[in-house]
Amino acid sequence: MRVLDEALIASVAAGTLRAATPVIYAGLGAVISERSGVINLGLEGLMLTGACAAVGAQLAFGHWVTSLLIAALAAGIVGLAHAFFCVTLRASQVVTGLAFFFLCQGLTAVFGVSLVGRPVTLDVRPPLAALQSVPGLGPVLGEQDVMVLAAFLATAVVSALLFRTRWGILLRACGESATSAAAAGVPVRRIRLLAGLGCGMFCGLGGAHLSLFYAQQWQENMVAGRGWIALVMVIFGMWFPGRILLGAYLFGGLATMQLNLQARGVAVPQYLLATLPFAVTLVLLVLASWRLKRRSGWMPADLGNPFPPEIQGKD
Amino acid sequence: MIARAAAVISCLALGLAAFATVIAIGGGDSIAVLRTLATGGASSVYGLTETVVKAIPVLLCALAAALPGRLGLVNIGGEGQLLLGAIGATFAIRVSPPMSAMPTLLVMALGAALAGAGWGLLPGTLRGLTRANETVISLLLNYVAGLILLHLIHGPWKDPASLGWPQTAALPESARLPGLWGTRIHPLLWFALASCVLLAILDRYAVVGMASRIIGANAAVARYIGLKVPLYYAIAFGLAGALAALGGFGELSGIQGRLRDGMSLGYGYAGFFVAWLFRNRFEWLPLGAFLFSFVITGADSLQAFSGMPFATVYLLQGLVFLAILGSTAGAKIIERRIVAASPSE
Numbered sequence: 051m052r053v054l055d056e057a058l059i060a061s062v063a064a065g066t067l068r069a070a071t072p073v074i075y076a077g078l079g080a081v082i083s084e085r086s087g088v089i090n091l092g093l094e095g096l097m098l099t100g101a102c103a104a105v106g107a108q109l110a111f112g113h114w115v116t117s118l119l120i121a122a123l124a125a126g127i128v129g130l131a132h133a134f135f136c137v138t139l140r141a142s143q144v145v146t147g148l149a150f151f152f153l154c155q156g157l158t159a160v161f162g163v164s165l166v167g168r169p170v171t172l173d174v175r176p177p178l179a180a181l182q183s184v185p186g187l188g189p190v191l192g193e194q195d196v197m198v199l200a201a202f203l204a205t206a207v208v209s210a211l212l213f214r215t216r217w218g219i220l221l222r223a224c225g226e227s228a229t230s231a232a233a234a235g236v237p238v239r240r241i242r243l244l245a246g247l248g249c250g251m252f253c254g255l256g257g258a259h260l261s262l263f264y265a266q267q268w269q270e271n272m273v274a275g276r277g278w279i280a281l282v283m284v285i286f287g288m289w290f291p292g293r294i295l296l297g298a299y300l301f302g303g304l305a306t307m308q309l310n311l312q313a314r315g316v317a318v319p320q321y322l323l324a325t326l327p328f329a330v331t332l333v334l335l336v337l338a339s340w341r342l343k344r345r346s347g348w349m350p351a352d353l354g355n356p357f358p359p360e361i362q363g364k365d
Numbered sequence: 366m367i368a369r370a371a372a373v374i375s376c377l378a379l380g381l382a383a384f385a386t387v388i389a390i391g392g393g394d395s396i397a398v399l400r401t402l403a404t405g406g407a408s409s410v411y412g413l414t415e416t417v418v419k420a421i422p423v424l425l426c427a428l429a430a431a432l433p434g435r436l437g438l439v440n441i442g443g444e445g446q447l448l449l450g451a452i453g454a455t456f457a458i459r460v461s462p463p464m465s466a467m468p469t470l471l472v473m474a475l476g477a478a479l480a481g482a483g484w485g486l487l488p489g490t491l492r493g494l495t496r497a498n499e500t501v502i503s504l505l506l507n508y509v510a511g512l513i514l515l516h517l518i519h520g521p522w523k524d525p526a527s528l529g530w531p532q533t534a535a536l537p538e539s540a541r542l543p544g545l546w547g548t549r550i551h552p553l554l555w556f557a558l559a560s561c562v563l564l565a566i567l568d569r570y571a572v573v574g575m576a577s578r579i580i581g582a583n584a585a586v587a588r589y590i591g592l593k594v595p596l597y598y599a600i601a602f603g604l605a606g607a608l609a610a611l612g613g614f615g616e617l618s619g620i621q622g623r624l625r626d627g628m629s630l631g632y633g634y635a636g637f638f639v640a641w642l643f644r645n646r647f648e649w650l651p652l653g654a655f656l657f658s659f660v661i662t663g664a665d666s667l668q669a670f671s672g673m674p675f676a677t678v679y680l681l682q683g684l685v686f687l688a689i690l691g692s693t694a695g696a697k698i699i700e701r702r703i704v705a706a707s708p709s710e
Contacts (some may be wrong), residue, residue, distance in 0.1 A: 091500065091501075135687065135690055135691065135694075139690070139691060139694035139695065139698070140694055140697075141690040141691070141693075141694050142690070144439055144500060145641065145686065145690060146686075146687075146690060148439075148441060148500075148637075148686070149682075149683050149686030149687050149690065150683065150687075151683075152634065152638075152679040152680070152682045152683035152686065153679070153680060153682075153683025153684060153686075153687065154683070155676050155679040155680075155683075156676045156677055156678070156679035156680020156681065156682070156683060157387065157680055157683075159674040159675075159676030159677070159679070159680070160387060160388065160391040160393070160673070160674065160676070160677060160680060161390075161391050162674075163391070163392075163672070163673075163674060164392065270674060270676065271676070274508070275505065275508045278501060278504055278505055278508075279505075281501060282501060282505075285498075319516055319520055320516075320519075321512045321513070321515040321516035321519060321520070322512070322513070322516045322520075324512050325508075325509045325512045325513065325516075328505050328506075328508050328509045328512075329509065331505060332502060332505055332506075332509075335497050335498070335501060335502065335505075336491055336495055336497045336502075338497075339491075339495040339496050339497035339498070340495040340497075342496070343495060343496050
């Protein structure tokens, strides 16, 4: 019996790409914000916002580009609000992030009540459908929706923006040493606010992919931990967009393996298998932290600190 | 100080107003929702006792968040630790021979505490050894705990007599915590309050309390003066896990009577919220837990009677978080402006 036939490999590869996509977008958003010095623990909430807004917009207007824009906008506003609290008001980034995690969970649950059980239909063809008959590549890429393919592009664009443009240097300077950046005339607060907006928009797109293309409906709390996994993948990827892609594919692979085994009727404990992506993510986090303990240079040095760094009373 | 308090209270009102607005936009009757949330537990004697019932796990989870909180750590894993407690207690009774009530309950409590302590030790030790972020680990473990619970009640521990319902068989009478005064309030109330008092005393008068405060204020300084910081992290998280887990034991043995989905109405998150709101001060946590338990009871009845999702509680939590963060920061900024504007010597 050949278990590992070609069709299975292709379907696992295709599923991996699909499942990884929301994590990629959220990871890209997180890396923009963290490279500027602001860690956002509310990624999960931002993705929920995007997922909910996308389905709402799709049901209202029926055009997927509009839905994506609205999802990005809605989550972008929340991301900007997070940055406002962390940057302008100088509130604790950990508590603010958790606050937005709670807030968005509740917000999307309340607004999502009327969306539950209403599947969406998309009028979008897979852009690489012409490839479908190509052996090897066809079954993997041919069926993929536009956002899966755009994720590669987005990773390259974010990477280039961060490391090849003036704007990226300024943003990274804010994350490495906000004080030095400010002394050199960089508008630290404005850049961090903009990075928060960008973070929200990318997370919104990730959530939108999940609800519009993957599940094709809204469910309460449907992001199910992917935001937290994306947060870990940023650390695992040492704040480089390309390496985050790698971590996201690992997650996607594990998630797909579980679905594939189930679909093939292999008797596996379904819920136990579902813990696997979380367990692996935990191991990755510990390994990355272990490495960072000795070589902390990978981490943006000013990550998590407010600007200007006044000494504050403990209250 | 008065200005700060005024800022907090006015922003709390602002948060509530924002909450009402969101509910109204979402198509709900915001006045009725607010009234139910505020009085959900107080409308009858039964409601009041139910509020106390729900305050028990909230208080234990608040302790679980406050204990690492004193060391400057964030434990958002109370939810998972509570579930592990329910699982551990169920495991204990499944493997132990039939006994009379007292030993059975003790064995279950022990199983819960051990399981929860183990679950809590994970983020605590990993933080101490590798500086892995304990917030993220404890939160990820919540998802894992939930999935393990689902696995057990859908799989190996499923009660065949439950007609397909995913739950374990009902606990025997000897494994049920008795209700006090003919209500569902169970004796863990005393345990939770006693832990609170004990921790408050230790925090204020014992050497460990002093050491914890130093670590919380500045871990680097604590290391220089010879405190074993990772050990404190591990112990605090282990104890925290055990406390939250006993909350799970209480829900299992005192309330639900069997392991099933929905053991926790967000008690772990509520506990974290209460601990943060009262700045990890143990002596204030019972009050906080009782007050927040009103909101949970209210949200529970909202879900039952008007179809509002239970997550409205999280919405309220988030808004109050932000209101207080905002008002504290806003008051500071205004103070700084006043200082800067006043003529100096």
